[in-house]
Amino acid sequence: MPSIRVPSALRTFTGGNADVETTATTVRDAIADLDRRHPGIAARILDGSGAVKPFIRLFVGADEIGSLAGLDTQLTDRDEMSIVPAIAGGSDRA
Amino acid sequence: MTHAPVRATIVGAGGLGGPIALSLGAAGIELTIFDHDLVELSNLHRQIQFTAVDLGHPKATRLAGLVVSRGGKARGVVAKWRTPSELDGELAEYVAESDLIVDGSDDPETKFAVAGWAVANGRQYVIAAALRYGGNVMAGVPGVACYRCLFEEPADVPSCAEAGVLGPVVGAIGGAAAAIALGIVRGQRGLAGALLAFDDLRSVAEPRILKFAPRPGCPACMRAPISPLATPLRIAEGEPS
Numbered sequence: 001m002p003s004i005r006v007p008s009a010l011r012t013f014t015g016g017n018a019d020v021e022t023t024a025t026t027v028r029d030a031i032a033d034l035d036r037r038h039p040g041i042a043a044r045i046l047d048g049s050g051a052v053k054p055f056i057r058l059f060v061g062a063d064e065i066g067s068l069a070g071l072d073t074q075l076t077d078r079d080e081m082s083i084v085p086a087i088a089g090g091s092d093r094a
Numbered sequence: 095m096t097h098a099p100v101r102a103t104i105v106g107a108g109g110l111g112g113p114i115a116l117s118l119g120a121a122g123i124e125l126t127i128f129d130h131d132l133v134e135l136s137n138l139h140r141q142i143q144f145t146a147v148d149l150g151h152p153k154a155t156r157l158a159g160l161v162v163s164r165g166g167k168a169r170g171v172v173a174k175w176r177t178p179s180e181l182d183g184e185l186a187e188y189v190a191e192s193d194l195i196v197d198g199s200d201d202p203e204t205k206f207a208v209a210g211w212a213v214a215n216g217r218q219y220v221i222a223a224a225l226r227y228g229g230n231v232m233a234g235v236p237g238v239a240c241y242r243c244l245f246e247e248p249a250d251v252p253s254c255a256e257a258g259v260l261g262p263v264v265g266a267i268g269g270a271a272a273a274i275a276l277g278i279v280r281g282q283r284g285l286a287g288a289l290l291a292f293d294d295l296r297s298v299a300e301p302r303i304l305k306f307a308p309r310p311g312c313p314a315c316m317r318a319p320i321s322p323l324a325t326p327l328r329i330a331e332g333e334p335s
């Protein structure tokens with residue numbers, strides 16, 4: 001089963017889980033599946049038109065989906081899809 | 095250290111900037127360190143370059159002083175980083191002549207500005223970020239896909255100010271950023287143009303190395319002297335380092 005790697009910043013939606021399995025066969029369906037089980041998370045990944053937000057990138061294995069087939073990129077059994085946000089944090093505050 | 099650049103700019107003197115500055119300073123690189131903040135008590139547990147005697151003093155000058163006390167060359171600038179055209183005199187020169195710029199700030203706008211300036215001016219750069227239990231490090235050199243090819247806009251996801259970051263995590267991410275920075279200035283480009291994602295340093299120390307292509311229309315690459323859009327190099331892929 002493909003798995004989805006959820007970043008720290010979005011684990012409040014998944015009850016702290018870093019890895020979520022999915023039966024979806026495309027990246028687009030995987031996000032929909034994730035949102036069915038963890039309502040609200042899709043709105044943090046996609047904008048109103050269904051495009052990936054400009055400060056979020058999605059990878060299948062080591063490759064950004066823009067260099068694959070975008071949201072239509074196929075997921076196979078052993079694929080790991082990762083959600084990677086541009087992290088703002090760094091240094092100074094608690 | 096024959097291949098080390100003469101000069102580097104470090105943006106941020108906090109939890110990431112500390113290990114970055116100490117490592118690069120110890121490697122003989124001359125540093126200009128920017129940070130506008132003062133050392134506060136709440137910083138000490140994860141900004142281990144500071145102690146109680148630094149409280150209330152500017153982070154930039156205190157960190158520069160520590161680099162110097164360990165035999166390095168550094169100056170601290172008590173201000174937010176700005177591009178050379180927004181700075182005056184000697185300081186503008188130091189930044190303009192930096193061979194390398196490393197961002198360890200906690201400010202998304204600054205990360206974008208640093209990456210944009212570095213790419214447009216053909217400089218090597220490293221952007222480091224930490225949040226909660228993980229973080230990202232991206233290293234760039236001229237001619238490969240850049241930070242702004244990857245992320246089009248600064249994030250609206252939580253910063254440290256809202257979400258916090260575990261003390262040892264910033265040290266680990268800062269150390270990784272320093273190691274990658276030293277690698278690229280010595281000509282090891284195997285990780286340039288890739289994003290290193292450290293998911294959870296409580297359990298997994300190994301980063302995932304994620305690759306991405308140059309983005310058509312990237313505002314930084316369009317101004318770059320060597321644009322990856324014109325000459326699509328895939329340096330991130332399998333080049334020995």
Ligand SMILES: [Zn+2]
Nearest residue numbers: 240243312315
């Ligand atoms: Zn770019």
